[in-house]
Amino acid sequence: MTKAKKARLDLEGKIPVPVRNGRGQILICLRTMTINGRRYACGSVIDPNKLPQKQMAAMINSRMARWEQKGRRAYPESVELPKAEPPKPRPIIQLVEDLSAETSWRLTKAATTRVCDGNAALAMDLLMSDVSARDLYKRAQVEACTREAKRRGVVSVCPTDIGL
DSSP states (O other), X not given: OOHHHHHHBOTTSSSBOOOOOSTTEEXXXXXXEEETTEEEOTTOEEOGGGSOHHHHHHHHXXXXXXXXXXXXXOOOOOEEOOOOOOOOOOOXXXXXXXXXXXXXXXXXXXXXXXXXXXXXXXXXXXXXXXXHXXXXXXXXXXXXXXXXXXXXXXXXXXXGGTTX
C-alpha cells in the first residue's frame, strides 16, 4: 500500500478520510443539519477545519455532504441556534396522609399534578419513581379492589375497572 493510500485511512483503517482533490473545493451540505450549535441549510458551506476527521468522513460516506468546486453561486449562510433553556428542577414528591390509602393516593396524585403544571403523565412518572409513592399506590389498589369486590359480590376485580 502506498503512503498516499495510508494517509487516506484513519487509525482503524476502516473509514476512508476525505481528501480535497484540488484548490477551490468546498464542502457542501446536502441536507439540513445541526453542527456545533449552528444550523446548516441544504447547500451551505461547511468549514472542514471545524469538524473532526471521523465526523467529516461519516458525512461524506453517508452522502450528507460532498466536495464541490467553488462556483459563482450564492451559498446559504449557517445560522447560530439560540441556547436551550435549562430544564425545570424536578418537583419534590410529598405524600398526602389520610386514613384511607385510596383517598391518600388520589390526593397525592392530584397534588403532584398541580406541582407539575397540570401534566398528569409527568406526575405519574414522578410518583412511580418514588419508592414510598409506589408503595402507597399498591396499598390503595389492594384496598380499592377489595372494597369493590365486596360491593359486587365477586372474588376479585381488575384495577382498571375501578378507575385507579
